Amino acid sequence: xxxxxxxxxxxxxxxxxxxxxxxxxxxxxxxxxxxxxxxxxxxxxxxxxxxxxxxxxxxxxxxxxxxxxxxxxxxxxxxxxxxxxxxxxxxxxxxxxxxxxxxxxxxxxxxxxxxxxxxxxxxxxxxxxxxxxxxxxxxxxxxxxxxxxxxxxxxxxxxxxxxxxxxxxxxxxxxxxxxxxxxxxxxxxxxxxxxxxxxxx
Amino acid sequence: xxxxxxxxxxxxxxxxxxxxxxxxxxxxxxxxxxxxxxxxxxxxxxxxxxxxxxxxxxxxxxxxxxxxxxxxxxxxxxxxxxxxxxxxxxxxxxxxxxxxxxxxxxxxxxxxxxxxxxxxxxxxxxxxxxxxxxxxxxxxxxxxxxxxxxxxxxxxxxxxxxxxxxxxxxxxxxxxxxxxxxxxxxxxxxxxxxxxxxxxx
Numbered sequence: 001x002x003x004x005x006x007x008x009x010x011x012x013x014x015x016x017x018x019x020x021x022x023x024x025x026x027x028x029x030x031x032x033x034x035x036x037x038x039x040x041x042x043x044x045x046x047x048x049x050x051x052x053x054x055x056x057x058x059x060x061x062x063x064x065x066x067x068x069x070x071x072x073x074x075x076x077x078x079x080x081x082x083x084x085x086x087x088x089x090x091x092x093x094x095x096x097x098x099x100x101x102x103x104x105x106x107x108x109x110x111x112x113x114x115x116x117x118x119x120x121x122x123x124x125x126x127x128x129x130x131x132x133x134x135x136x137x138x139x140x141x142x143x144x145x146x147x148x149x150x151x152x153x154x155x156x157x158x159x160x161x162x163x164x165x166x167x168x169x170x171x172x173x174x175x176x177x178x179x180x181x182x183x184x185x186x187x188x189x190x191x192x193x194x195x196x197x198x199x200x201x
Numbered sequence: 202x203x204x205x206x207x208x209x210x211x212x213x214x215x216x217x218x219x220x221x222x223x224x225x226x227x228x229x230x231x232x233x234x235x236x237x238x239x240x241x242x243x244x245x246x247x248x249x250x251x252x253x254x255x256x257x258x259x260x261x262x263x264x265x266x267x268x269x270x271x272x273x274x275x276x277x278x279x280x281x282x283x284x285x286x287x288x289x290x291x292x293x294x295x296x297x298x299x300x301x302x303x304x305x306x307x308x309x310x311x312x313x314x315x316x317x318x319x320x321x322x323x324x325x326x327x328x329x330x331x332x333x334x335x336x337x338x339x340x341x342x343x344x345x346x347x348x349x350x351x352x353x354x355x356x357x358x359x360x361x362x363x364x365x366x367x368x369x370x371x372x373x374x375x376x377x378x379x380x381x382x383x384x385x386x387x388x389x390x391x392x393x394x395x396x397x398x399x400x401x402x
Contacts, residue, residue: 007383010252015350017248018231021241030219040222043244047218047271051211051310051318063264066271070248109252117252149216182208 006110013108016077023076026083026158027143032150038073038081041142045069048138055178056134064131068124069138071117075101083154084143085164127171137175140168141183148186152195161199162191207311214309217278224277227284227359228344233351239274239282242343246270249339256379257335265332269325270339272318276302284355285344286365328372338376341369342384349387353396362400363392 004012023038046069053062073081078101082094106118123132144165147153154160165187173180190196205213224239247270254263274282279302283295307319324333345366348354355361366388374381391397 007379014249014252015346018245021230022232029222031223039244040240043240043271044219046247048215050268050271051215066267067251070244070251145216178208
């Protein structure tokens with residue numbers, strides 16, 4: 001059996017990747033008219049990486065951040081998107097489904113490239129490098145911005161509590177101190193506006 | 202009057218940019234179920250820049266290509282998307298509308314950054330650098346891939362002729378010789394499958 005040309009495999013991957021446009025997230029888009037999909041979410045993050053680049057720690061390789069951000073959600077083509085505030089059991093099942101998806105989807109690429117691209121996805125997931133920490137900070141911040149823009153968004157529609165959001169916000173500061181401070185101030189504003197409330201005692 | 206903090210202006214820009222998710226293009230998404238929007242299109246191009254990087258001319262700065270691709274359609278928030286095969290008068294009107302949009306949208310950023318980001322958009326439009334030529338090649342190739350994937354796409358739905366597509370394909374080869382050759386072979390397949398026909402004599 002002859003191997004396909006590298007470019008043919010790469011185009012097959014690009015076409016398969018396009019299915020990410022059909023994966024829906026919980027977040028609303030800016031006018032609240034519909035739910036966001038994972039492809040446009042990934043674009044919004046890549047744009048943030050360009051615009052907010054100066055808030056990454058010095059020496060951060062922003063090209064690698066951008067590559068991680070456009071690739072990071074491809075596993076959702078098979079696994080779907082899971083809401084951040086899901087149960088531990090759901091999160092564990094999701095992790096397994098995403099690993100199986102990575103096995104299938106990245107393998108469409110020529111072998112050496114498949115390994116490199118999968119490595120970028122794993123780097124994002126493991127959050128050990130400054131690039132991954134900055135990318136993950138953007139991924140955590142963006143839905144908060146959409147919630148503020150749409151009068152509460154998933155915080156109000158899913159009854160998310162202030163405590164849940166406060167537990168999730170540290171990850172932003174770990175990727176970028178200024179963005180972490182911005183997110184904390186925004187959460188205070190969200191409380192003032194009634195978008196977030198402490199859990200009932 | 203006090204100037205806003207740079208980060209506040211940058212976040213305002215990120216929120217305004219999110220409106221690109223509501224701008225519809227003519228191209229269908231992969232399953233043909235709906236039209237693609239300009240945000241997910243921009244993501245698809247940024248992903249192609251990562252996956253097809255080896256087909257850019259040696260020395261191409263792929264970070265700048267990625268930044269151009271995530272920014273290039275923001276002017277459509279005001280100007281809308283115009284189909285590639287429109288009249289010269291429509292294309293001229295669109296150019297003017299996009300310049301006015303650039304004046305408004307990029308000015309949301311802090312002044313020095315606004316000038317840099319606008320410079321990237323102009324670089325993309327003018328197509329004088331290898332980075333801009335590669336980015337434009339991807340932008341031209343991607344809707345052709347979607348047309349092939351959906352059994353003809355806008356070629357059949359808009360009655361595009363083989364001659365029109367052949368005139369538009371040179372731009373791909375000018376950005377990347379291998380991608381130009383790929384696109385020409387794909388057009389031949391499109392003719393074989395009846396997706397493209399010569400204009401009536």
